[in-house]
Amino acid sequence: MKKLKRSSRLVEMTQYLLARPHTLISLTAFADRYQSAKSSISEDLAIIKEVFEEEGIGELHTLAGAAGGVKYMPMMRESLALEIMKEICKKLEQPDRVLPGGYLYMTDMLGQPDLLADVGRMFATAFADRKIDVIMTVETKGIPLAYATAACLNIPVVIVRRDNKVTEGSAVSINYVSGSTKRIQTMSLARRALKEQSRVLIIDDFMKAGGTIQGMMDLLYEFKATVAGVGVFVESGEVEMEERLLEDYISLAKLTAVDMKTKQTTIIPGNYFTS
Amino acid sequence: MKKLKRSSRLVEMTQYLLARPHTLISLTAFADRYQSAKSSISEDLAIIKEVFEEEGIGELHTLAGAAGGVKYMPMMRESLALEIMKEICKKLEQPDRVLPGGYLYMTDMLGQPDLLADVGRMFATAFADRKIDVIMTVETKGIPLAYATAACLNIPVVIVRRDNKVTEGSAVSINYVSGSTKRIQTMSLARRALKEQSRVLIIDDFMKAGGTIQGMMDLLYEFKATVAGVGVFVESGEVEMEERLLEDYISLAKLTAVDMKTKQTTIIPGNYFTS
Numbered sequence: 001m002k003k004l005k006r007s008s009r010l011v012e013m014t015q016y017l018l019a020r021p022h023t024l025i026s027l028t029a030f031a032d033r034y035q036s037a038k039s040s041i042s043e044d045l046a047i048i049k050e051v052f053e054e055e056g057i058g059e060l061h062t063l064a065g066a067a068g069g070v071k072y073m074p075m076m077r078e079s080l081a082l083e084i085m086k087e088i089c090k091k092l093e094q095p096d097r098v099l100p101g102g103y104l105y106m107t108d109m110l111g112q113p114d115l116l117a118d119v120g121r122m123f124a125t126a127f128a129d130r131k132i133d134v135i136m137t138v139e140t141k142g143i144p145l146a147y148a149t150a151a152c153l154n155i156p157v158v159i160v161r162r163d164n165k166v167t168e169g170s171a172v173s174i175n176y177v178s179g180s181t182k183r184i185q186t187m188s189l190a191r192r193a194l195k196e197q198s199r200v201l202i203i204d205d206f207m208k209a210g211g212t213i214q215g216m217m218d219l220l221y222e223f224k225a226t227v228a229g230v231g232v233f234v235e236s237g238e239v240e241m242e243e244r245l246l247e248d249y250i251s252l253a254k255l256t257a258v259d260m261k262t263k264q265t266t267i268i269p270g271n272y273f274t275s
Numbered sequence: 276m277k278k279l280k281r282s283s284r285l286v287e288m289t290q291y292l293l294a295r296p297h298t299l300i301s302l303t304a305f306a307d308r309y310q311s312a313k314s315s316i317s318e319d320l321a322i323i324k325e326v327f328e329e330e331g332i333g334e335l336h337t338l339a340g341a342a343g344g345v346k347y348m349p350m351m352r353e354s355l356a357l358e359i360m361k362e363i364c365k366k367l368e369q370p371d372r373v374l375p376g377g378y379l380y381m382t383d384m385l386g387q388p389d390l391l392a393d394v395g396r397m398f399a400t401a402f403a404d405r406k407i408d409v410i411m412t413v414e415t416k417g418i419p420l421a422y423a424t425a426a427c428l429n430i431p432v433v434i435v436r437r438d439n440k441v442t443e444g445s446a447v448s449i450n451y452v453s454g455s456t457k458r459i460q461t462m463s464l465a466r467r468a469l470k471e472q473s474r475v476l477i478i479d480d481f482m483k484a485g486g487t488i489q490g491m492m493d494l495l496y497e498f499k500a501t502v503a504g505v506g507v508f509v510e511s512g513e514v515e516m517e518e519r520l521l522e523d524y525i526s527l528a529k530l531t532a533v534d535m536k537t538k539q540t541t542i543i544p545g546n547y548f549t550s
Contacts, residue, residue: 001329001330002329004326006282007281007282007285007322008322008325008326010282010285010286010289011285011286011289011322011323011326012326012330014285014286014289014290014293015293015326015327015330015332018289018290018293019332019392047282047283047286048286050283051279051283051286051287051290052286052290054276054277055276057290057294099443099444105443105444105467107434107443107465107468108431108467108468111409111425111431111433111434112431113422113425113426113429113430113431113432114429116422116426117426134386139414139415140414140415140418140434140436143415143418143419144418144422144432147388147391147418147419147423148422150386150388151388151391151392151426154388154389155388156383156386156387156388157386157388157419158386159382159386161415168374168380168382169374169380190382192380192383193382193383
C-alpha cells in the first residue's frame with residue numbers, strides 16, 4: 001500500500017487490528033505494510049492500546065523479541081457488560097415470552113446482530129484465559145451465539161445435529177436424556193467435524209437441568225476431546241439442585257421465577273456477574 | 276469520556292464507526308462524545324473516509340443538514356473479493372468434499388469465522404443498494420452466512436425450521452418439493468418471527484434447482500412479505516436450465532462439473548463476479 005500520513009496510518013492500523021482478533025501480527029509486517037520504521041509503528045500501537053484499554057473494548061498484547069508482535073483480544077469491561085445485561089434481562093422479562101414448559105421465547109433477540117456482538121464479546125471475555133481450539137453448539141438457537149463468540153476468539157465452530165441425518169460421511173450419534181423433560185433424544189456429529197484431543201468451548205442459549213450440555217460432553221468423550229468451558233446465555237433457576245447435572249459453567253442471565261398464570265418472569269444477571 | 280488528543284480520537288472514532296455499521300451517527304453525537312468542535316470532527320471523518328475507501332473496506336456516507344451525520348457501510352472491493360473467492364473455490368475443489376447426490380462437504384469451511392466475515396462482506400456489498408428489513412435462511416448450514424451478512428448490514432435474521440416442531444406459538448408451515456431430489460419436505464416459521472410487508476433478503480449455502488429457496492419465497496408470500504434479494508454461497512451448475520426454478524439470484528461460487536468416479540469437481544467464481 002502507498003505510504004500514509006501518521007493520522008491515516010492510525011486509522012488503517014486500527015481497522016486492521018480490529019478485523020483480525022486473536023491473531024499475532026509482527027512489527028515487521030506492520031513496518032512493511034506501512035513503509036515505516038518499527039519505532040513509529042510502536043508509538044502508534046501504544047496510542048491504540050491506550051484507547052482500546054481506556055474504552056474497555058479489548059486488550060492489545062505485545063510480545064517482545066524476534067517472534068514478537070501484537071495481538072488484539074476483544075473484551076468487554078464488566079461494568080458495561082452488566083449494564084447491557086440488565087437491559088437484556090428487562091427485555092427477556094416481557095410477559096409474552098413465556099412458553100409452555102417454562103421455556104422463554106427469545107428467538108427474536110437472538111436474531112439481532114448488535115445483541116449478538118455484545119454477548120459474543122462477553123463470552124470471549126469470560127473465556128479469554130482458556131486454551132480453546134473450537135466452539136461447539138447444538139442446532140438451532142445456540143448457533144448465532146457460538147458464531148458471535150467465535151468471531152471474537154478467532155476459532156472455528158462445530159454444530160451438533162439433533163438428528164442422525166448427517167449426510168457428511170460417518171458420524172457419531174449418542175442418545176441422551178433431557179434432564180428436565182426426561183425424554184430420550186439423539187444428537188450426532190460427523191467424524192470429520194472434530195479432531196481428537198481438541199479443547200472445546202460449549203456454548204448454548206438456554207440450560208435447565210443441563211441434559212443437552214451433558215449430551216454434548218458425552219459426545220466430546222467419544223471424540224477424545226476435552227471440555228475447555230461451558231457458557232450459556234440464560235440458565236433456568238427453576239431446577240432443584242439435585243436435578244442439576246452440571247456445576248462448572250458460566251451463565252449471563254438467570255431465570256429465577258416463572259408464574260405460568262400471570263406469565264410473569266424474573267430474570268437477573270447470571271453467575272458470570274456474581275461469582 | 277475524557278477529552279482525547281487528535282491521534283487518540285482518530286483511533287476511537289474508527290473503532291466506534293466499525294462497531295456500528297449501517298447506523299447513522301450525528302455530528303452532534305460525535306462532537307459531544309469527544310468534546311470537540313464539529314469542524315474538527317468533520318476533518319477526522321474525512322481522513323477516516325479516505326482510508327476506508329482507499330483500502331476498499333467500506334464507504335462512509337455523510338448526510339448533510341440538521342438530521343445529518345455519518346454512516347459506515349462495510350464493503351469489499353470486487354478485485355479483493357474475486358481474489359479471496361478464487362482461494363475459496365480451490366479449497367472447495369478438494370476431492371474428499373464430494374458427497375452422495377453431488378453435494379459438497381463445506382461444513383468445516385462454514386465454521387471458519389474469517390471466511391464467514393469475508394463472505395458476509397461480499398453479500399453486504401452485493402445487496403448494499405437494496406432496501407432490506409430482515410435476512411431469512413433455513414436451518415442449518417445457511418445460518419452462519421446469514422448472520423455474517425446481517426452483522427455487516429445491521430439487520431436481524433429469521434431462521435426457518437425444517438420441521439414443524441416450532442415451540443414458539445402459532446406457526447406457518449408449507450410443503451415444498453426439493454427441485455433436485457423431488458422429495459416433499461416441510462418448512463415452518465413462527466407467526467411472530469416476521470412482520471407483514473417485510474422486505475426480505477434470502478441467504479443460503481447451496482442451491483441446486485432452487486426448490487428450498489422457492490419454498491422460502493412461498494413462505495414469505497404467506498407472511499405478505501416480499502423478496503428483496505437472494506444470495507447463495509455456492510450454486511450447482513449441474514442442473515438443466517428447464518429444471519432451474521429461480522432466475523434472479525446472486526451466487527458467489529458455481530460448481531460446474533462433478534465426476535463422481537474420480538471425485539473431481541470444478542468450482543469457479545459465481546455470477547456475482549461475471550454478470
